[in-house]
Amino acid sequence: MRKLENKLRSAFDAVQAEEGLKAGTKDFLHQRLYAGRSKTRAVPKRLAACFVTVFLCVSGYFSYFTPVAAVSIDINPSLELAVNRFDRVIDVTGYNADGQALAEELSLRHMYYEDAVNAVMENEMVAACLAAGEVLEITVAGKSETRTAEMERCLSACNHVTEEQIHCADHWNDLESAHQAGLSLGKYRAYLEAREENPELTLEEVQDMTMRELHELSECSDKETYGQGAGWGQQTEGAGQGGHGGTKGHGKHHQE
Amino acid sequence: MREEQEVNGAIDRYADTVRRLCMVHLKNREDTEDIFQNVFLKYALSSVDFQSAEHEKAWIIRVTINACRDLLRSFFRSRTVPMEESSSLAALEPETRDVLEAVLALPEKYKNVIYLHYYEGYPAAEIGRILGKNTNTVYTLLDRGRKLLKEKLGGEEVGE
Structure with a gap:
């Protein structure tokens, strides 16, 4: 070792990190990296929990408010219930003035569809129509055949409703076609039935007709063509309340 | 990221080395604190797998x-930092202070090699x-x- 080299070594030896500097650095790193470690891990968990909650809320909302079936109740009042996967009524639409009045009068939203149908059947205006000999038809459309069959079975147990008055749409798409025509599903089905025999029949005319009048149109034609196989399918004339309930074509019964 | 215990161990082992390098280059305590935090933060976050203590040092x-070097290049700092390091040497023995002042007076490009060779x-x-x-x-x-050191320190003999 030479002299200056020793001097340099001993001079640098005299320079040492102060304890405060070391402690300050450790404290800085602790605060910056380690103290917040549990917090930084908790943040993604909380965030994930928020996302799951939001997802469940959104998916629950859409599950609840997405219709998977429709029940059309047609006499003169023409009313349609949108039903969700939980069998609850999520929307009520009146397709004529009486139907709209009925929809406003009865608070059917969020009821089970069977209770909603019972409430409609118990209504004074509906009872008066039935007493006056009007025809009742309940038409069910569902996204699945199983659901539709189950609904048909349940509805047949409702007050003042017989199996013959209940019809099932062939396809869920029929509902959209009916709405495009400005009619409820049941009335649209009856319109198609009547139009086969009366091609000149227009939607505007049908909108103001009762179900009984529509069936009378079909029946008049049936009488003329009866026996020629010109019906829509099975014929159940005279069945059901009010002596009507023709169920020819454009619909089917799910027999238990 | 390295565990806190490992980082604290590195601070204990290398704090003096970092402090001497800071003394050679920097002129105030705030900058030294910045460098300490910067260096050991990088160490904590580094994923380098050190093969030996020498590699780590x-x-x-x-x-x-x-x-x-990055700190000294800072335009703002180069014009605002006070000259404190020289005054901090005043507490040292006169001979030690003279040697360190001679090193600090060297142009930047010589400081590191002198320190690394003659001290480390x-x-x-x-x-x-x-x-x-x-x-x-x-x-x-x-x-x-x-x-240059010979000239400043009166022609002392210095070896390779």
Whole structure:
């Protein structure tokens, strides 16, 4: 070792990190990296929990408010219930003035569809129509055949409703076609039935007709063509309340 | 990221080395604190798998020198920092203070090689690897730095 080299070594030896500097650095790193470690891990968990909650809320909302079936109740009042996967009524639409009045009068939203149908059947205006000999038809459309069959079975147990008055749409798409025509599903089905025999029949005319009048149109034609196989399918004339309930074509019964 | 215990151990082992490099390059305590935090934060976040203690020390030295260089390049700091380091030497023994002041008076390019060679004991080739310089360049810097120190410290004999 030479002299200056020793001097340099001993001079640098005299320079040492102060304890405060070391402690300050450790404290800085602790605060910056380690103290917040549990917090930084908790943040993604909380965030994930928020996302799951939001997802469940959104998916629950859409599950609840997405219709998977429709029940059309047609006499003169023409009313349609949108039903969700939980069998609850999520929307009520009146397709004529009486139907709209009925929809406003009865608070059917969020009821089970069977209770909603019972409430409609118990209504004074509906009872008066039935007493006056009007025809009742309940038409069910569902996204699945199983659901539709189950609904048909349940509805047949409702007050003042017989199996013959209940019809099932062939396809869920029929509902959209009916709405495009400005009619409820049941009335649209009856319109198609009547139009086969009366091609000149227009939607505007049908909108103001009762179900009984529509069936009378079909029946008049049936009488003329009866026996020629010109019906829509099975014929159940005279069945059901009010002596009507023709169920020819454009619909089917799910027999238990 | 390294565990806190491992990082604290590195601070205990290398704090003096980092402090000496800061003393050589920087002029106030705030900058030294910044460098300490910067260097050991990089260490904590680094995923380098050190093969040996020597490897780890060389990494710390290189990071410290680079951090000091970056700080000195800062336009704002170069015009605002007060001159404190020289006054902090006043507490040292006169002979020690003279030697350190002679080192601090060297041009920047000689300081690292002088420190690394005469204090840390690194050979020129290793200094070249740490500083990213050619070995011959390191020899040249050492030779010139040594001559400058000789002049300042009164022609003391200095070895290779």
